[in-house]
Amino acid sequence: MTLQKNVLVAQSTDVKYLELGEKKAPSITKILTWDSLGKRHQSRSDELDIKFTFHFLNKTKKEILIKRAFTSCGCTVAKLPATPWVIKPGVKGSIPITMDVRGKNGVIEKQTTIITDLGDVILTTKVAIGAVKSSNKPRKRSKAERAENLKLAAQNRQAIFQNNCVECHVEPTKGKRGRQLYATACGICHDATNRASFVTELRAISKGKNQAYWEEWIKDSKPGTLMPAFAKKHGGPLDDSQIRSLVAYLIRVFPRELKTKQVIADSLKAKDTPLK
Numbered sequence: 668m669t670l671q672k673n674v675l676v677a678q679s680t681d682v683k684y685l686e687l688g689e690k691k692a693p694s695i696t697k698i699l700t701w702d703s704l705g706k707r708h709q710s711r712s713d714e715l716d717i718k719f720t721f722h723f724l725n726k727t728k729k730e731i732l733i734k735r736a737f738t739s740c741g742c743t744v745a746k747l748p749a750t751p752w753v754i755k756p757g758v759k760g761s762i763p764i765t766m767d768v769r770g771k772n773g774v775i776e777k778q779t780t781i782i783t784d785l786g787d788v789i790l791t792t793k794v795a796i797g798a799v800k801s802s803n804k805p806r807k808r809s810k811a812e813r814a815e816n817l818k819l820a821a822q823n824r825q826a827i828f829q830n831n832c833v834e835c836h837v838e839p840t841k842g843k844r845g846r847q848l849y850a851t852a853c854g855i856c857h858d859a860t861n862r863a864s865f866v867t868e869l870r871a872i873s874k875g876k877n878q879a880y881w882e883e884w885i886k887d888s889k890p891g892t893l894m895p896a897f898a899k900k901h902g903g904p905l906d907d908s909q910i911r912s913l914v915a916y917l918i919r920v921f922p923r924e925l926k927t928k929q930v931i932a933d934s935l936k937a938k939d940t941p942l943k
């Protein structure tokens with residue numbers, strides 16, 4: 668498992684990337700001859716589907732069969748014509764690969780394996796997504812201020828929605844939905860880099876949790892814990908429509924993002940050069 672991961676990272680850092688839209692004559696021979704084995708793109712935050720195209724040429728004197736393509740994640744799709752796809756000698760072709768980066772952040776790298784009758788070719792696509800605005804980050808607190816806040820929360824778990832606490836725990840959630848609402852209302856505690864030990868690591872337990880589970884915790888939470896209740900009827904800041912958007916995000920996107928974070932962490936460990 669670990670070994671295989673290292674192999675993948677090693678291979679991907681060897682790839683010479685072509686920027687999205689950049690053109691180059693096929694020169695890299697890996698069964699077929701390709702314009703590149705890796706393509707990358709620095710995306711704007713409003714780009715949701717990133718479309719790459721890999722071009723190839725059959726420089727051999729024999730037919731080559733492309734049998735199928737598979738990707739490391741459902742968010743990446745390679746489109747082939749009917750398979751087996753027969754590539755005659757001297758013939759050119761192209762393979763579009765689309766990455767869905769909805770709800771993602773940071774640097775995402777995916778591998779697509781093209782299976783031919785002569786072996787596999789791995790195509791790498793990489794997207795760096797525009798960073799979340801730093802104005803979303805709360806100001807730093809001193810240790811003393813954090814301890815004082817914690818004491819107030821221990822006396823009343825809803826204190827967090829009142830007085831000075833609103834600056835960081837309520838204001839940033841206003842008008843937000845889905846992922847941004849998660850980041851401002853929940854991630855502030857659950858994804859904190861110096862997360863308190865008694866705050867659940869939510870991503871680790873998120874898989875397979877249903878709507879009722881999320882709704883109950885968000886709206887009512889559990890008295891006697893430090894997890895606040897967010898519904899208006901408990902004095903919380905979130906209306907029903909915001910809570911619905913949050914639950915939809917938590918069920919559909921949130922568990923998948925763990926994988927993305929892992930990829931980012933791994934690529935940082937491998938001292939992967941970030942996109943400029």
Ligand code: HEC
Binds near residue numbers: 817862893
């Ligand atoms: C300046 C921004 C800010 C203010 C003001 C603030 N908090 Fe927080 N709070 C945070 C951040 C950030 C975290 C995540 C832990 C960290 O990084 O310090 C957090 C975490 C918490 C936690 C989880 C336990 C912990 O310490 O990690 C509780 C409980 C909490 N805050 C309650 C409160 C209460 C109650 C108030 C008001 C009396 C308050 N906070 C005011 C920023 C703030």
Ligand code: HEC
Binds near residue numbers: 849872880885894897
């Ligand atoms: C003030 C910090 C804080 C904030 C903000 C916060 N939580 Fe929590 N959350 C906690 C703590 C502490 C616990 C652990 C409760 C316990 O002791 O069981 C917890 C537990 C949970 C659990 C239960 C996990 C389990 O054990 O099954 C869920 C689910 C959860 N939080 C979701 C959320 C969501 C969704 C949001 C945003 C709407 C959110 N939390 C915001 C502190 C916070």
